[in-house]
Amino acid sequence: MNDDKSDTLPGLPTLADVAERANVSTATVSRCLNSPDRVVEATRERVLKAVQELGYSPNFGARALAARRTGTVGAIIPTMENAIFARAMQAFQEELRDNGLTLLVASSAYRPQVEDEQIHALVARGADALLLIGHDRSEALYQFLERRGVPVLAAWVHDADNPRPSIGFDNRKAMRMLAEEVIRAGHRDLAMISADINGNDRARERVAGLREAMAARGLDAEALPLIQTRYSIEHGRQAFAKLMRRVPRPTAVICGNDVLAVGALQMAREMGLHVPGDVSITGFDDIEIATLVEPPLTTVHVPHRAMGRQAAQMLIEALRSGVPVAESVELQTDLRLRGTLGPPPA
Amino acid sequence: MNDDKSDTLPGLPTLADVAERANVSTATVSRCLNSPDRVVEATRERVLKAVQELGYSPNFGARALAARRTGTVGAIIPTMENAIFARAMQAFQEELRDNGLTLLVASSAYRPQVEDEQIHALVARGADALLLIGHDRSEALYQFLERRGVPVLAAWVHDADNPRPSIGFDNRKAMRMLAEEVIRAGHRDLAMISADINGNDRARERVAGLREAMAARGLDAEALPLIQTRYSIEHGRQAFAKLMRRVPRPTAVICGNDVLAVGALQMAREMGLHVPGDVSITGFDDIEIATLVEPPLTTVHVPHRAMGRQAAQMLIEALRSGVPVAESVELQTDLRLRGTLGPPPA
Numbered sequence: 001m002n003d004d005k006s007d008t009l010p011g012l013p014t015l016a017d018v019a020e021r022a023n024v025s026t027a028t029v030s031r032c033l034n035s036p037d038r039v040v041e042a043t044r045e046r047v048l049k050a051v052q053e054l055g056y057s058p059n060f061g062a063r064a065l066a067a068r069r070t071g072t073v074g075a076i077i078p079t080m081e082n083a084i085f086a087r088a089m090q091a092f093q094e095e096l097r098d099n100g101l102t103l104l105v106a107s108s109a110y111r112p113q114v115e116d117e118q119i120h121a122l123v124a125r126g127a128d129a130l131l132l133i134g135h136d137r138s139e140a141l142y143q144f145l146e147r148r149g150v151p152v153l154a155a156w157v158h159d160a161d162n163p164r165p166s167i168g169f170d171n172r173k174a175m176r177m178l179a180e181e182v183i184r185a186g187h188r189d190l191a192m193i194s195a196d197i198n199g200n201d202r203a204r205e206r207v208a209g210l211r212e213a214m215a216a217r218g219l220d221a222e223a224l225p226l227i228q229t230r231y232s233i234e235h236g237r238q239a240f241a242k243l244m245r246r247v248p249r250p251t252a253v254i255c256g257n258d259v260l261a262v263g264a265l266q267m268a269r270e271m272g273l274h275v276p277g278d279v280s281i282t283g284f285d286d287i288e289i290a291t292l293v294e295p296p297l298t299t300v301h302v303p304h305r306a307m308g309r310q311a312a313q314m315l316i317e318a319l320r321s322g323v324p325v326a327e328s329v330e331l332q333t334d335l336r337l338r339g340t341l342g343p344p345p346a
Numbered sequence: 347m348n349d350d351k352s353d354t355l356p357g358l359p360t361l362a363d364v365a366e367r368a369n370v371s372t373a374t375v376s377r378c379l380n381s382p383d384r385v386v387e388a389t390r391e392r393v394l395k396a397v398q399e400l401g402y403s404p405n406f407g408a409r410a411l412a413a414r415r416t417g418t419v420g421a422i423i424p425t426m427e428n429a430i431f432a433r434a435m436q437a438f439q440e441e442l443r444d445n446g447l448t449l450l451v452a453s454s455a456y457r458p459q460v461e462d463e464q465i466h467a468l469v470a471r472g473a474d475a476l477l478l479i480g481h482d483r484s485e486a487l488y489q490f491l492e493r494r495g496v497p498v499l500a501a502w503v504h505d506a507d508n509p510r511p512s513i514g515f516d517n518r519k520a521m522r523m524l525a526e527e528v529i530r531a532g533h534r535d536l537a538m539i540s541a542d543i544n545g546n547d548r549a550r551e552r553v554a555g556l557r558e559a560m561a562a563r564g565l566d567a568e569a570l571p572l573i574q575t576r577y578s579i580e581h582g583r584q585a586f587a588k589l590m591r592r593v594p595r596p597t598a599v600i601c602g603n604d605v606l607a608v609g610a611l612q613m614a615r616e617m618g619l620h621v622p623g624d625v626s627i628t629g630f631d632d633i634e635i636a637t638l639v640e641p642p643l644t645t646v647h648v649p650h651r652a653m654g655r656q657a658a659q660m661l662i663e664a665l666r667s668g669v670p671v672a673e674s675v676e677l678q679t680d681l682r683l684r685g686t687l688g689p690p691p692a
Contacts (some may be wrong), residue, residue: 036388037369048386072467080451081436082634083429090427093453097460102467104450105426107439114443121418121448125471233634262638288428288579292608294640 022050074127091308129315151318158330165325174333175209191225191250193239236263251344258283276342295339368396420468421477437654475661497664504676511671520679521555537571537596539585582609597690604629622688641685
């Protein structure tokens with residue numbers, strides 16, 4: 001256990017601390033943890049008492065990881081209700097299963113407190129590794145996972161400035177590219193429907209990307225009408241109706257994802273507005289519904305399957321090697337220009 | 347733990363057996379099972395290993411159930427990829443959470459072997475109760491869950507002849523009602539696209555319901571063209587194209603769910619067929635995509651949210667009382683007659 005990283009992190013109890021408190025050698029502590037049968041009971045109890053009192057966690061390092069392996073990987077996604085995360089999770093699970101691992105999924109309803117509870121529940125239930133969505137969570141949670149030696153990977157994001165490992169794409173850049181296309185089509189009165197940007201770095205970055213594109217073309221990014229709401233078709237409908245009552249009426253409504261965009265499209269039809277003749281609408285994700293609606297959605301294509309598969313590979317490698325995921329992987333998105341984007345009305 | 351029933355039943359391993367095998371006192375075993383947080387990990391693992399190897403089950407009786415409570419409920423659904431199970435799972439989770447329970451979900455890809463592994467994984471990870479889809483699984487699995495004292499409930503089915511508890515609806519009756527409507531509209535050349543009926547009682551019952559309706563109206567139910575395929579839009583497309591090459595061409599294609607029906611609808615458009623003028627198409631489930639497509643789908647409305655919420659209530663009651671779920675609850679479905687069903691071409 002001498003390669004145990006937790007022995008080298010400042011502030012955390014070390015093997016030596018345990019040995020000192022139990023008044024035994026570090027070798028005895030190590031033996032207690034690895035082969036308790038080879039230690040007499042009185043000593044073992046003294047060592048385990050010290051381990052408990054100090055909160056010592058022997059979980060880093062390949063050997064410890066291999067020893068506590070349960071064959072279960074956890075994922076916490078913000079919602080199961082619409083299909084945003086479904087395809088990536090399916091690919092994630094298939095890859096895990098091909099490697100003999102079982103996936104357990106929890107969904108947090110976009111609530112940090114719920115995610116916190118679920119992380120603890122999954123770790124307590126013996127998850128070997130965790131996939132989480134985005135980077136937005138407390139430092140304390142990351143420290144908890146480090147102490148428990150649970151490799152963790154964030155998906156759906158790529159942020160070069162964030163040192164934590166991730167597999168995903170640059171949400172800001174992707175939305176900026178889409179917004180540039182909308183502005184190039186002639187639109188000046190833009191509006192956005194987004195998820196709540198608090199605690200959701202993907203949503204926040206997409207709003208920032210739209211604002212960057214506006215500023216770069218001399219539009220007033222701060223004046224952007226922005227409605228933050230829940231990701232659902234119904235919420236997309238309501239937000240769109242509200243935006244259409246603005247003066248001047250926006251000629252293009254940029255939606256934070258396809259679910260909101262499909263709601264906006266439905267409401268446009270009900271209001272007798274032609275898309276894209278009267279108003280353009282764009283989505284984000286390119287999930288199945290994007291091409292089921294008429295006209296099909298202009299949106300950002302996210303490589304869901306590749307993201308899920310590679311996420312699994314990265315966590316499996318961390319479990320095999322005993323080394324936490326260190327590198328981040330950036331995937332590319334691309335625009336799908338379909339029927340809901342056109343020039344603004346004359 | 348002396349009132350623990352498993353200690354008194356002949357032939358079953360006792361607490362003392364576990365203690366002996368794990369080389370600890372019976373008090374330690376009891377503590378491991380009742381307050382695992384108060385036992386160091388190495389000891390806990392040794393005890394749990396002995397529990398597992400001996401098949402010791404401290405789980406019967408209300409007090410034992412309450413004692414081993416982990417606050418986690420498991421659900422195994424056939425797929426996460428399309429939205430069939432999403433809404434019910436969301437409602438299931440909300441209700442659990444309102445009662446302080448965490449939901450962990452696994453998806454079996456419609457493969458019995460995978461479901462078997464996941465049931466064992468969830469029970470090993472401490473799931474207090476399990477929600478499963480349909481009744482089709484081995485007797486051995488049910489016996490395993492009984493031995494472990496894990497309350498189990500099947501959703502999506504109601505079969506008065508099956509003694510196992512369920513919350514759901516009569517798939518056969520629901521499809522028969524829809525098929526009667528199709529036949530009443532004048533169709534005689536029917537065809538069906540279904541999921542694989544092996545290991546999927548919902549699919550099997552829906553096929554049976556269509557055949558019952560045909561037989562009741564003097565149509566040759568055995569001659570029904572039936573394609574069994576995977577639940578995906580793409581598979582629905584392919585199956586529909588194949589059916590349209592038959593002579594005589596079916597005038598109505600009954601789909602086992604909305605996902606298949608949406609694929610059929612897309613393919614009809616690509617083939618230049620008017621729906622419902624040239625061919626009628628029906629779905630099952632009434633998930634969100636049913637009303638996103640044009641024309642909107644005629645389908646069977648399933649009360650997904652009510653099913654999810656009540657499933658949670660039934661399992662919570664079983665955990666509270668220590669009595670396994672005994673009653674089955676039948677929910678009603680109803681027809682949603684929309685644009686994809688019309689009379690056959692003249």
